[in-house]
Amino acid sequence: MAVKLLRCVYCAREFSFTETEQQYFSEKGYEEPKRCPTCRGRKKENSRDEHDNNGNRREAGNQKNRYYHVSCFACGTQTTIYYRPSPERPALCSGCNQGSYRKRRRF
Numbered sequence: 001m002a003v004k005l006l007r008c009v010y011c012a013r014e015f016s017f018t019e020t021e022q023q024y025f026s027e028k029g030y031e032e033p034k035r036c037p038t039c040r041g042r043k044k045e046n047s048r049d050e051h052d053n054n055g056n057r058r059e060a061g062n063q064k065n066r067y068y069h070v071s072c073f074a075c076g077t078q079t080t081i082y083y084r085p086s087p088e089r090p091a092l093c094s095g096c097n098q099g100s101y102r103k104r105r106r107f
């Protein structure tokens, strides 16, 4: 095995995936990292990648003043919400948030 060069999906820079890391990742059954170490570190501080709908990674911590640009779960309108959307609490625009969307949920 040799050092691999991977491209960060976030900043598009190449970073090295060392032999040790490769071993560690394969032992753990992890996939190759998608982000460079810089972006991985930065993510904890200031996450701006919420618009990539790539998965439901759990992130620790409820930071204040975070917001998400999303489509309303009920009507599809683009909206900004101030909480993390989840299955229990889907993203809703202010209109849908006021009415109880559960009553008119059709799926």
Ligand SMILES: [Zn+2]
Residues within 6 Å of the ligand: 008, 009, 010, 011, 012, 013, 035, 036, 037, 038, 039, 040
């Ligand atoms: Zn990066």
Ligand SMILES: [Zn+2]
Residues within 6 Å of the ligand: 072, 073, 074, 075, 076, 077, 092, 093, 094, 095, 096, 097
């Ligand atoms: Zn809506």
